Amino acid sequence: xxxxxxxxxxxxxxxxxxxxxxxxxxxxxxxxxxxxxxxxxxxxxxxxxxxxxxxxxxxxxxxxxxxxxxxxxxxxxxxxxxxxxxxxxxxxxxxxxxxxxxxxxxxxxxxxxxxxxxxxxxxxxxxxxxxxxxxxxxxxxxxxxxxxxxxxxxxxxxxxxxxxxxxxxxxxxxxxxxxxxxxxxxxxxxxxxxxxxxxxxxxxxxxxxxxxxxxxxxxxxxxxxxxxxxxxxxxxxxxxxxxxxxxxxxxxxxxxxxxxxxxxxxxxxxxxxxxxxxxxxxxxxxxxxxxxxxxxxxxx
DNA sequence: AATGTGTCCAACCGCACCTAC
DNA sequence: TGTAGGTGCGGTTGGACACAT
Numbered sequence: 001x002x003x004x005x006x007x008x009x010x011x012x013x014x015x016x017x018x019x020x021x022x023x024x025x026x027x028x029x030x031x032x033x034x035x036x037x038x039x040x041x042x043x044x045x046x047x048x049x050x051x052x053x054x055x056x057x058x059x060x061x062x063x064x065x066x067x068x069x070x071x072x073x074x075x076x077x078x079x080x081x082x083x084x085x086x087x088x089x090x091x092x093x094x095x096x097x098x099x100x101x102x103x104x105x106x107x108x109x110x111x112x113x114x115x116x117x118x119x120x121x122x123x124x125x126x127x128x129x130x131x132x133x134x135x136x137x138x139x140x141x142x143x144x145x146x147x148x149x150x151x152x153x154x155x156x157x158x159x160x161x162x163x164x165x166x167x168x169x170x171x172x173x174x175x176x177x178x179x180x181x182x183x184x185x186x187x188x189x190x191x192x193x194x195x196x197x198x199x200x201x202x203x204x205x206x207x208x209x210x211x212x213x214x215x216x217x218x219x220x221x222x223x224x225x226x227x228x229x230x231x232x233x234x235x236x237x238x239x240x241x242x243x244x245x246x247x248x249x250x251x252x253x254x255x256x257x258x259x260x261x262x263x264x265x266x267x268x269x270x271x272x273x274x275x276x277x278x279x280x281x282x283x284x285x286x287x288x289x290x291x292x293x294x295x296x297x298x299x300x
Numbered sequence: 301a302a303t304g305t306g307t308c309c310a311a312c313c314g315c316a317c318c319t320a321c
Numbered sequence: 322t323g324t325a326g327g328t329g330c331g332g333t334t335g336g337a338c339a340c341a342t
Contacts, residue, residue: 027311027335027336028311029310029311051327062327063312063327063328063329064311064312068311071311072310072311099330099332100330101330113330113331114310115309117332121308121332122308123308
């Protein structure tokens, strides 16, 4: 445990006994410290963290107290694995806002910015590294959009849940004239947003929300890679066209001409799901990877 | 069983912004 | 207006744990 010398309880209105040095604790919090902090906030409320730390008798600085409370002790903090719904939300919000963790966390009740940040760094960035691209690259964003996120949706639906969410908690009303009383799974009202449509690869049409500060989706899709056909239907708040993407039969050739993905090299031992796999991310198989390279990464 | 390596996450740090004086 | 303290945010670190060799 590190210690740093600081001043004692020296609030200008409270410190009448002069300034005396005290040791400032750092590192992991003890159960006793947690109880002191919880009791103090229960009785006095939160805020004014520096004076709170002093007056509660905690040998911690205010920032440490605030962090401990917000990230761990707060009653409504959700613990446990990030659910597929939450993963989907994180991916979507990050694609929109980047590393605005606190803003993203506002849409995941009970989750802290720290937790989301850790999730991103440990899970998402790991896969970007395995793809040998940057998380901010088009490659990776396309992979997320067209493979990872649909897979999450499949998992959610396989679990019997409906994917209906809208990330618009801060509606830009100048872009929305009609109202929608749907409620998303974050508890926020679902409002329509302007959309754009564009032709995408293979002549399929991809439509997506284009409003700068909203992202509403109602996604339904199915895929059957055994048939080498990938159907992807998206209905954004029931107001734009369904999207259908069908890719070709890759089963006859599984060797990557560009070398970006070569099963014989990348998946030694026949492990076709060694990356982008695991409990918390969708399982991508060899056809997915082919799809990534042939249709998302070509020309990049 | 011992050691090495990777993963996860709580906590810290530096910076920017806000507010009161 | 300038300054100091408080607060919030994003980046980074380090230790505990799990897994592989």
